[in-house]
Amino acid sequence: MLYPGNLKKEFNKNINYANRGMNLEALVNEANKYYEINEIAIIYKKPTPVTITKVTYEKNKVLTKGQLQSKSSLDYVGVYKGKYLDFDAKSTRSKTAFPLSNISNHQIRHIKNILKHNGLTFLIIEINNEIYLFKGESLMEFIEANERKSIPYEYLKNKGEKIDLKYNPTLDYLKIVNKLYFKGERYEK
Amino acid sequence: MLYPGNLKKEFNKNINYANRGMNLEALVNEANKYYEINEIAIIYKKPTPVTITKVTYEKNKVLTKGQLQSKSSLDYVGVYKGKYLDFDAKSTRSKTAFPLSNISNHQIRHIKNILKHNGLTFLIIEINNEIYLFKGESLMEFIEANERKSIPYEYLKNKGEKIDLKYNPTLDYLKIVNKLYFKGERYEK
Numbered sequence: 001m002l003y004p005g006n007l008k009k010e011f012n013k014n015i016n017y018a019n020r021g022m023n024l025e026a027l028v029n030e031a032n033k034y035y036e037i038n039e040i041a042i043i044y045k046k047p048t049p050v051t052i053t054k055v056t057y058e059k060n061k062v063l064t065k066g067q068l069q070s071k072s073s074l075d076y077v078g079v080y081k082g083k084y085l086d087f088d089a090k091s092t093r094s095k096t097a098f099p100l101s102n103i104s105n106h107q108i109r110h111i112k113n114i115l116k117h118n119g120l121t122f123l124i125i126e127i128n129n130e131i132y133l134f135k136g137e138s139l140m141e142f143i144e145a146n147e148r149k150s151i152p153y154e155y156l157k158n159k160g161e162k163i164d165l166k167y168n169p170t171l172d173y174l175k176i177v178n179k180l181y182f183k184g185e186r187y188e189k
Numbered sequence: 190m191l192y193p194g195n196l197k198k199e200f201n202k203n204i205n206y207a208n209r210g211m212n213l214e215a216l217v218n219e220a221n222k223y224y225e226i227n228e229i230a231i232i233y234k235k236p237t238p239v240t241i242t243k244v245t246y247e248k249n250k251v252l253t254k255g256q257l258q259s260k261s262s263l264d265y266v267g268v269y270k271g272k273y274l275d276f277d278a279k280s281t282r283s284k285t286a287f288p289l290s291n292i293s294n295h296q297i298r299h300i301k302n303i304l305k306h307n308g309l310t311f312l313i314i315e316i317n318n319e320i321y322l323f324k325g326e327s328l329m330e331f332i333e334a335n336e337r338k339s340i341p342y343e344y345l346k347n348k349g350e351k352i353d354l355k356y357n358p359t360l361d362y363l364k365i366v367n368k369l370y371f372k373g374e375r376y377e378k
């Protein structure tokens with residue numbers, strides 16, 4: 001669970017990160033827009049969970065006061081070829097390993113649950129200026145077999161699937177989803 | 190699209206409704222909790238979309254100021270047997286018809302989009318003290334074939350599937366989903 005201190009850090013990180021230009025989240029959002037326009041999939045970012053405590057009206061706006069809740073699920077949800085997709089995008093500055101502290105216990109439980117119901121769930125991980133799609137199944141396997149608090153870069157390289165950047169969309173992660181989960185099926189383009 | 194006036198009405202309606210005790214939304218939430226505990230499905234309510242404009246910290250809380258956004262999708266999302274589910278629960282006090290003003294144009298576009306990608310999308314409609322599951326396909330069919338601004342009760346009775354209340358969960362709507370979309374498959378119980 002994310003405690004207020006972590007929430008604060010998380011929130012500030014997002015703000016700082018946004019100023020660094022085209023980040024991982026921006027790439028995912030760009031791809032999602034492309035997928036929607038080209039009728040490949042519908043994938044969207046879940047709204048930040050806020051418990052609204054007060055509402056006021058001002059001209060043509062509805063203003064709210066509320067309290068930020070910790071996220072117990074992943075950032076993105078959507079539908080591709082009828083299947084349920086649920087995933088997150090995470091960056092690390094470490095060059096040698098992806099720290100598991102990037103994922104809360106609630107999120108791990110959520111991934112387990114989605115797998116149980118045959119949903120597609122994974123992480124998109126940025127490490128060493130490379131981007132990998134790392135399946136929820138592989139994450140669970142790693143957690144259950146290891147005492148380590150981070151996933152070594154070499155492990156991600158072996159078990160993950162590299163997503164090469166290209167033109168339009170820059171981060172075509174659904175192509176990899178199609179390869180990993182819909183073997184042999186045509187990737188609609 | 191929901192304009193601020195509508196947003197205000199919508200928000201107040203929810204508050205008033207909440208005081209009337211066990212309403213349709215509460216029944217859906219109860220069923221969703223049951224499905225999660227019994228490992229039948231993972232279905233949750235989407236958070237209210239708020240654009241956060243200011244964050245302050247107070248003891249162990251993160252307080253937010255923001256602006257309410259209009260909902261362009263449906264209230265519930267989830268995974269059942271790997272499939273993507275996206276639906277809404279709507280009540281009407283009318284005894285003769287379900288007014289289409291209950292559904293925004295954005296929501297209709299969303300339903301169309303989900304259908305295009307083979308997601309399961311439907312409305313749970315409370316009318317005349319009865320509850321019906323009304324498929325997104327039937328809704329689109331009605332809208333395209335009719336000039337009317339409301340769906341007659343008889344039409345819902347014919348094209349919808351009645352959900353009878355029972356014990357635990359009270360509104361076992363997934364049983365109907367299973368019947369309509371997974372013909373012949375065992376309903377996990």
